[in-house]
Amino acid sequence: MTLVLTTASVPDGERLAYWRDALGRALVPMAVTARHDGPFEGRVSTERLGYLRIATIEADAHRVSRTPAHLAATQAPSVACVAVGVLTAGTATLVQGGRRAFVAEGDLMVYDTGRPYSLDFPGRFAAHVVHLPRRALGLPEEDLRRVTGTAIAGTAGFGALLVNFLTSLTASVPPCAPAVATRLATGVVDLFATLVEERTQDDASPDANPGDHLVLRVRDHIERNLGDPDLSPGTVAAAHHISVRYLHRLFEGEGITVARLIQRRRLERCARELHRPDATAPTVSAVAQRWGFANPAHFSRVFRAAYGRSPREWRGARDELLPAG
Template identity: 65%
Template sequence: MSPVLTTDSVPADNRLAYWRDAMGRTQVPTAVSPRHDGPFDGRIATHRVGFLRVSTVDADAHRTSRTSTHIKRSSEDFVVLGVQMSGTATLAQDGRQASAGPGDLMVYDTTRPYVLDYPERFSTRVVQMPRRALGLPDEDLRRITGTAVGTTKGCGAVLMPFLATLVASADSYSPAAAGGLASTVVDLFGTLVAEQAENAPVRPENSRGHLVLRIRDHIDRNLGDPALSPESIAKAHHISVRYLHRLFEDEGITVGRLMQRRRLEECARELSRGGRVAPTVSSVAQRWGFVNPAHFSRVFRTVYGISPREWRSLRGGESTAAGKPLAVPKAGPKNTPPTSPTTPPTAAPRPCSVSGVGC
């Protein structure tokens, strides 16, 4: 693995200064204080694996502190995974303190101050993940940073040996393999974060369920925008599209299908309103985000069993109580109008690929 920065050939009086500079260049800027008198000995081997920065650090006992001053001087933000190979470490961040021994996994965030204390000579393997590549909400990250993760069970048992091998063999991967491995690390870390969230009690306002409610509200408030999409929703909530889809895995509906279903419900509600001047089907479809009226008619028939015009004729004279869902006619044989109302169908609309439908 290259390059390798070592104090071996550095004069004894200059070794600590050399080590501080080496740590700042390969990790992030920190203050370094040795734990013992005498010449300092340390070695860092560093490499890139895709968008990850990985290192093996072997050094004498010392303490590293990252302050707000160091943070202001940094050009990039990382979430760091440290695999303790030998020796012990104590990590303090966000008011928490965690101890790690050989085989344990530490997690910390370089955007906030922390202290790492190594009371004896140690070896650790470090994986720096760009924060921008994670796409995880800050509240989820704060739940796991400043902690030591056990590696005898759960996701930690998979992640620890994977990371140790990844760093040890970092200079042997092709560019294509390195990119795939970097993405795998991010996916595994996301799974670890989700696992920790499930096992730790959290306040309702910080839960995944609260974020899902915020996203549902955002969708309802922007149904008429043809540009509403999983990408725009994820951007508005500062999460990745991948994490957005993960949030809805337990909701029984995809984000695209939810958008389509809500748009169809609002169209059906508006078309059922009575009045002397009925809106055209095309104007209703466009008002609720459907760009292509012909496609709107097809998906409407798929869900409700009749065309929008038939729905308006059937329902136009009826009224619904405020806040209650419309009754939806039961679809009869193909091209046969329904004969009686019933409850809305439970099956979600089929996904589609036409712009404006919310797929």
């Protein structure tokens, strides 16, 4: 069901307060400051697609900010989200985590609703915003922090793919059965997770040593073979015609060993799949086997060590992603 909130029929002197409450209902509570003295105009529509919340906003120039006070009063860690917005008209400045990013028309803006941020729109603008539950992403905190508080050009790579997909999807959210809605939501999550992985790999220094290119090839090989239970430093080294010793030397500056990288990426894939609110999802053991864990007891042990819950407990918490009502 679509919820539409507009200032059109609100008295001029009450419009800004109404808009602040409208954004709080459609997105998250935040402060709103107008950029001009005249009557304010704004319209926001919001609806659900599976476990995603989608909002389309058109409004006059204003600034919004989510402060520590808002977080303390309203934010539940279990439902924290990463917001991915597509600016379809106008410009904006996004500030979060010590970063300041200029957002142009056609760009993606990415921010974490569980941390303070501000968005300044100097003129009239339009945007689509999708809230992705952090637990559905299954991505490590360090990777998410690399992309939150940033603007991503929508002209190349997965940025362009995600902009096109979100624009067409949010322009007219199709009526569909719950199972189909969940699959569409999962498609958005997977595209964003892939974008994060692409951006993480692209963070290599421009003056990196020649071995960095090989590190990227090794990482790509690992990603494509996570489901192979025989994937190991030995098989990775053999696939690239290098010794295991040299492979370990390549990863000395990566902050993680090859074996730990394989395990972490497998666990992230399992966590993401287990937490999807889909009644037809495979069993815990099937998910573990799909991502290369041949021993159920070992999988349960390393999963609990990484996420603080057993795989079954993690899967049971997926109901937190379902919309109320």
